[in-house]
Every structure is written in C-alpha cells, then in structure tokens.
C-alpha cells in the first residue's frame with residue numbers, strides 16, 4: 141500500500157487502497173496510441189479526469205498540450221507529478237479532485253476533456269456529465285473511454301467475476317459499467333444540455349501488454365487493483381479465495397494472446413466523443 145491516507149469516501153478509498161501504477165505500466169502503449177487519435181495541437185488546454193498516474197496525460201503533454209490531470213486518489217496524483225517531473229514536462233501537472241464536483245475548476249476552461257476508464261468509476265454519473273460539460277469550452281470536446289458491461293473481452297469479465305465474489309453493493313449503487321451503454325451516455329449528457337446528435341459512440345479495442353507472465357500479471361491485479369483486491373478479500377472471508385483465483389487465472393489465460401513470453405490482452409471499450 142503506497143499511502144496511509146484514511147477516508148470515509150469509498151470511491152476514493154477503493155483507488156487509494158492499491159497501487160494502480162502497477163497495472164498502468166501495462167497500458168502505456170495503448171494510452172499513447174489513443175492520444176495520437178485525439179488531434180492534440182500545441183497549446184491546447186486539456187483536462188484529464190481520473191487520470192491515474194498519467195497513461196494518457198503524459199502523451200497529451202508530450203504532444204504539446206497544457207495538461208491538468210485530476211484524480212481522486214492522492215497516491216496516483218503524487219505518482220503522476222513524479223512522472224511529469226522526471227520527464228521534464230512543465231506543461232503537465234496533477235491535482236486531487238473528484239469528477240463529480242470539479243469545484244477547483246472554472247467554467248469553460250478546457251478545449252478537450254478526456255477521461256479514459258476514469259470518471260466512469262464515480263458513483264453519481266449525472267454529476268460527472270454535468271461537471272465535464274461545465275468545464276469544457278463551447279466548441280470543445282469531451283472524450284471518454286468506458287468499459288462495456290457483459291462484453292466478452294477481458295476487463296468486463298474481470299469486473300463481472302470480481303463483483304460476483306464481492307459483497308452486494310449498497311442500495312442505489314449505480315454500476316460504473318452503465319457508462320458503457322450508449323443510451324445511458326446520451327441520457328446523462330442530455331441532462332447536462334448536450335443534444336444526442338453531438339454524441340458519438342464506438343466500440344474500440346485497447347491492449348494491455350506486459351513482460352510479466354499471465355500468473356504474475358494476475359497477481360498484480362490481486363495485490364494492487366482496488367476492485368480485484370476487494371473481491372479477493374471478500375472471497376477469503378468466505379473461504380472461496382482459491383476458487384476466485386482459479387476463475388481469474390483461467391480468464392487471463394484464455395484472453396492472453398502473447399506469442400512468446402509476457403502477456404498481451406485485448407479489451408473492448410466504448411469510446412464516447414461529445415462536441416460541446
């Protein structure tokens with residue numbers, strides 16, 4: 141555990157509990173490839189919400205944008221600022237904040253608001269839509285990457301299995317995966333004043349790649365990725381840890397397409413683009 145922070149906010153606690161940088165290390169190439177499709181030009185003002193340690197924020201800054209990364213997890217903000225410093229990126233900084241209430245940020249501040257597998261994890265999705273629209277400039281864009289519920293590819297299945305072993309969520313809980321359904325996206329941005337024709341959604345592949353073996357990679361999810369850590373803790377309390385581990389090992393093995401050593405796993409996500 142990389143932080144001693146204590147919090148009553150379960151959304152924050154979930155992400156501060158582990159060390160997402162261990163998983164993010166397997167996302168760098170895909171993060172760069174995704175950013176290359178964003179049409180970033182020097183001087184563009186970019187907000188990256190739920191940015192983690194900068195998988196997309198770093199390449200956005202390397203493309204010349206002025207980038208602010210906002211994340212709810214203090215440890216990931218610190219890791220992002222350390223990366224920016226070590227890379228000499230004075231046009232990139234990270235600060236703590238909540239996608240549902242970006243109160244530190246003024247209206248109409250950013251040309252591009254990006255959130256890749258980030259804001260989808262905030263528990264009040266309508267507040268997220270309202271906030272990202274508020275801070276985007278008229279004429280600007282919002283791009284979200286959201287995992288798709290029940291998709292047969294890896295991440296949706298990992299989260300499905302993890303949830304099956306976790307305690308039932310509190311009443312009124314809205315699954316993060318609901319952001320992966322176009323109707324919900326349109327409804328949420330609609331409530332924030334965006335007309336449906338300004339929203340496009342497409343299913344796109346993302347690749348996780350690591351020199352770790354599939355077993356080592358699964359161990360990273362068990363030991364460092366909040367949602368899976370919680371599932372292992374709940375399974376252990378029920379005496380079902382070995383069962384969960386076997387199920388996830390089978391999942392990782394099934395989805396691993398690396399031809400030699402290491403692990404390579406593809407996962408589909410919904411790419412949402414909103415013209416503000």
Ligand SMILES: C[S@@+](CC[C@H](N)C(=O)[O-])C[C@H]1O[C@@H](n2cnc3c(N)ncnc32)[C@H](O)[C@@H]1O
Pocket residue numbers: 151155156160164167171189190191192193194195196210211212213216237238239240255256257258259261262263
């Ligand atoms: C799966 S990670 C993705 C991180 C990064 N976007 C990437 O692609 O590597 C999810 C991130 O969302 C952040 N997050 C979760 N809920 C949030 C919220 N309400 N506001 C801001 N960030 C949040 C987590 O702390 C974590 O860094």
